Amino acid sequence: MKRNKKERQSLLKETIEAKPFITDEALAKSFDVSIQTIRLDRMELNIPELRERIKSVATNNWNETVKALPIDEVIGEIIDLELDKRAISIMDVTAEHVFSRNKIARGHHLFAQANSLAVAVINDELALTTNADIKFTRQVVQGERVIAKARVVGSEKNNRTVVEVLSYVDNETVFSGVFEMFRSTQEKEGNES
Amino acid sequence: MKRNKKERQSLLKETIEAKPFITDEALAKSFDVSIQTIRLDRMELNIPELRERIKSVATNNWNETVKALPIDEVIGEIIDLELDKRAISIMDVTAEHVFSRNKIARGHHLFAQANSLAVAVINDELALTTNADIKFTRQVVQGERVIAKARVVGSEKNNRTVVEVLSYVDNETVFSGVFEMFRSTQEKEGNES
Known part of the structure; x- marks a missing residue:
């Protein structure tokens, strides 16, 4: 109807x-x-169109700067950031990201977007991934736009911080990952070592 | 002495x-x-020098062809392959693979080498990663050579195959991953669906 x-x-x-x-x-x-x-x-x-909507929602609260790496080394475009709390990035899937044969996005590009967002959210000059548990829950194809959302879910001993990243296409989850990050110092709330 | x-x-x-x-x-x-x-x-x-040594060891047994993707879409250089059993690739870490700030290799490049090797070892036209559990066990820096070894460790129901990948620099483990791969058909030993 x-x-x-x-x-x-x-x-x-x-x-x-x-x-x-x-x-x-x-x-x-x-x-x-x-x-x-x-x-x-x-x-x-x-x-306004989607990209503008995302930016206007996001930049209202975005007055922080990525610390752990130069911003142009982030894979995808960061549109929201609150250090040691949360971050959002978008990545448009183009021909360079897909298998030539079936136009399905290659896993390492989705991983790269999520992993570099997990690095970017850390409020430290040094942030390195120590391990990750990841799931590819739905195929992503050329032409789609992936929105990754990172959330700091906890900090452990030995300068480790756990970051959860969920990536979406049209509100459908396409990737999820839990990243354990090593940093050179504890979060500001924690004890400085 | x-x-x-x-x-x-x-x-x-x-x-x-x-x-x-x-x-x-x-x-x-x-x-x-x-x-x-x-x-x-x-x-x-x-x-002979290392690269030649690796090649001569490997190509003796290498008479198979990558099926799941065009060989030039593999990240790193495949130097040994036995489909649905094992594969080896080497990747030289150059400036494009590292954080500009500290010359440490970025996680997604080590992941890309390992993941594309896990795809390449599958004896099927279609192989997609469904999930992975990975560890970065030692920092890799610019100038180092990473040797990734993939081994098919089992196949599960629903056209899933489990591939373990261990990556080394100078015989030291720098990355380990267990990848669960979806394929369009079962392994040849299994039932064809």
């Missing part, structure tokens, strides 16, 4: 408010209309 | 026979002589 334009635009607004990271493609599929229709709806409703 | 040349060359020959993957740098350190001395000793003893 197709909705009329007014109903659709009202529901579209609600949906984007609830899921700010949803793509035009996913909206088009869910509303059973063309991507072009979604774009026109967004323009009429004055809703 | 320095050995005389004859003693040193005799011991050098034994050492290389026992550890064919040892580098000239490691030999020089262990014999407390310069790298140049080791090179001259090798020339006099007619022992």
Whole structure:
């Protein structure tokens, strides 16, 4: 059953408010209309495109700087960061990231985005991965946009910090990883050694 | 205590026979002589350089072809392969693989070498990583050569194959990983589905 334009635009607004990271493609599929229709709806409703939405949500709170590595060595684009707490990055999957044969994203690129975000979130000049437990839960293909969210979930003895990273395409989990990071000093809350 | 040349060359020959993957740098350190001395000793003893040694050991048994991906999509250079059994690759760590700040190899490059070897060892047109449990056991720095060895350790239900990868620099473990791989069909020994 197709909705009329007014109903659709009202529901579209609600949906984007609830899921700010949803793509035009996913909206088009869910509303059973063309991507072009979604774009026109967004323009009429004055809703910016996904990348702008993510940035505007994120940069409001982002006044920190990556410490553990130069920002251009982060894989993906960091759009939110609170050191020793959480970080978000986005990566567009292009031809260089996929197997030529089936256009499926290669595991090490998803790993690289997540791992470098786990490094970037650490509030220390030195952060190195000691081990990781990772899962690839859904195939990602060329053209998709992966949003990785890192969260510091705990710190252990011996200057170790545990970071959980979940990566999504259209709100669906495609990768999850728990990274144990070595750092040169304890978190600021902890004892300095 | 320095050995005389004859003693040193005799011991050098034994050492290389026992550890064919040892580098000239490691030999020089262990014999407390310069790298140049080791090179001259090798020339006099007619022992080829490391890369040639690895290749000659490996290619004797290597008459198989990578199936799961084009060989140029493997990260590192495959020097030995027996499908659904084992594989070896080498990767030289250069400036593009390290953090600019401390010249330590970035985790995702070691992961990429190991993961693509785990893909390459699978005797199937399609092989995808579903999960992995990995450890970075020693820092690797620019200029070092990483030798990754993959071994198929078991196959599970649902077209899953478990591959263990151990990566070494100078016989010291720098990375270990257990990769669970999804493939489109069971191994040849198993039931075809």
